[in-house]
Amino acid sequence: MILNISTTHKPATDLGYLLHKHPDKFQSVELSVGKAHIFYPEVGEDKTTISLLLDIDPIEMVRGAKSFGGEGFALGHYVNDRPYVASSFMSVALAKAFSSALNGRCKDKPELVDTKLPFEVMIASLPAPKGGESLIRRFFEPLGYQVELTRHQLDSKFPEWGDSKYFTLKLINYLTTKELLSHLYVLIPTLDNDKHYFVSQNEIEKLLEKGGNWLKEHPEREQITRRYLINLGSLSRQALTRLNEGEAGEQMPSEQSERRESLHDKRLNIVLEKLLESEASSVLDLGCGEGKLIKRLLKHKQFTEIAGMDVAYSELLKAKENLHLAEMSPKQKERIRLFQGSLTYYDKRLEGFEAAAVVEVIEHMDLNRLKSFERVLFEFAKPKTVILTTPNKEYNVTWEKMGLDDMRHTDHRFEWTRQEFADWAKNIANNYNYEVEILPVGEEEENVGAPTQMAIFKYGN
Structure with missing residues (x-):
């Protein structure tokens, strides 16, 4: 699969500066399933062309989590069009090969970044199975492109078989390099039915980062x-909502940032919400880390006693700095206590709290130590409410380069499926006289659930 970008800007050799690729060097970048090669078939003052050639390894592709084969074709995993057409592989290759240009940077000739140049783009083979020529034109022509399409026959020796879904595309436009690359990055995969990685929340950020400036007007x-988001309803709705907000111009940048809630923030905010609902006045944050949950708890007068424990003393020092304990008023400081300790050893300091939060902590323990943790918290400390979260292992396949057996962090000792977590939580409830409710945290996807799973334990009446 090859993509050519040409310019007749004078001097045309400026293309090398803009794309940060020397015309005399043959370069390659690694992809998850092969390589992308960058070279110049034509270099001159009047016209310069750079080529991006994808070398996709179909065997390596099969080892990934995403399948491209049809169910009725036994060799579909290995025999398909992925090595020969422009698809999401091409978008990734563009981002890796021309990252500086895509982000609007040009070290040697920065004045060229905002300069509109005459560009001609040729994509050798572009699949458009639904919509065909009309769809390609509707996507590119509103951006000012002159579109020339050549549709390929299924087989030139058998014209009666008809046309294929593949086109050779030629685009001509006068625009900045960053605009050109962002258009190609976003639009190429939208014409195809398949992405070579699983689409998750991160794809919204990529879409808005690369296309936000022009997509809202398209x-x-x-x-x-x-x-672009392969028709995933929840993700599409989020992306369109944020595009609409940007168009209305009613949100200040800080407010927009708050809306772009990360999974980590969403997790902490839901934990805070459940702690408020518990009506507890004293809260224990086990594995408090840098104190992000404690900082949220301090904003609510309901919590008159807040304690944070962590096994790492360095994390407690960071929490002390983040909470500005040194500058805090004496009355406010009385509400907080930070101390070092382990969740797998009996500790009298953990007793007497009405609620405890254990946010993304248990997966860092060895499984053979989990029983000790259960006794320390549920048998001896025995808070009325325990809110505990841990990753959902099944959701991992929605992230690029992650399979069902991969873990999200190198320090994780285990990660549970939804059923494994539910079984463990119910066993806790039965053994220590608690009732338990299991809830998802984050956007749920079909068949794999949400990225985080939460258990809310209430001590029995």
């Missing part, structure tokens, strides 16, 4: 958004 923005 007449086909809804279809582009949905196709």
Whole structure:
């Protein structure tokens, strides 16, 4: 699969500066399933062309989590069009090969970043199985491109078989390099039915980062958004909402940032919400880390006693700094206590709290130490409410380069499926006289659930 970018800007050799690629060097970048090669078939003052050639390894592709084969074709895993067409592989290759240009940087000639140049793009083979020529034109022409399409026959020796879904695409436009690359990055995968990685929340950020400046004005923005996010309803709705907010111009930058809630923030905010609902006045944050949950708890007068424990003293020092304990008023400081300790050893300091939070902690323990943790918290400390979260192992496949057996962090000792977590939580409830409720945290996806799973334990009446 090859993509050519040409310019007749004078001097045309400026393309090398803009793309940070020397015309005399043949370069390659690694992809998850092969390589992308960058070279110049044509270099001159009047016209310069750079080529991006994808070398996809179909065997390596099969080892990934995503399948491209049809169910009725036994060799579909290995025999498909992925090595020969522009798809999400091409978008990744563009981002890796021309990252500086895509982000609007040019070290040697920065004045060229905002300079509009005459560009001609040739994509050798582009699949458009639904919509065909009309879809390609509706996506590119509103951005000012002159579009020339050549549709390929299924087999030139058998013309009666008809046309294929593949096109050779030629684009001509006058725009900045960053604009050109961002258009190609977003639109190429929207014309295809498959992505070589699982689409998750991160894809919204990529879409808005690369396309936000022009996509909100595009007449086909809804279809582009949905196709880029492979028609995942929840993600598409989020992306379109944020595009609409940007168009209305009513949100200040800080407010927009708050809306772009990360999974980590969402997790802490839900834990805070459940602690408020518990009506507890004293809260124990086990594995408090840098004190992010404690900082949220301090904003609510309901919590008159807040304690944070962590096994790492360095984390407690960071929490002390983040909470500004040194500058805090004496009355406010009386509400907080930080101390070092382990969750697998009996500790009298853990007793007497009405509620405890254990946020993304248990997966860092060895499984053979988990029983000790259970006794320390549920048998001896025995808070009325325990709110505990841990990753959902099944959700990992939605992230690029992660399979069902991969873990999200090198320090994780285990990660549980939803059923494994539910079984463990119910066993805790039965053994220590608690009632338990299991809840998802984050956007749920079909068949794999949400990224985080939460258990709310209430001590029995």
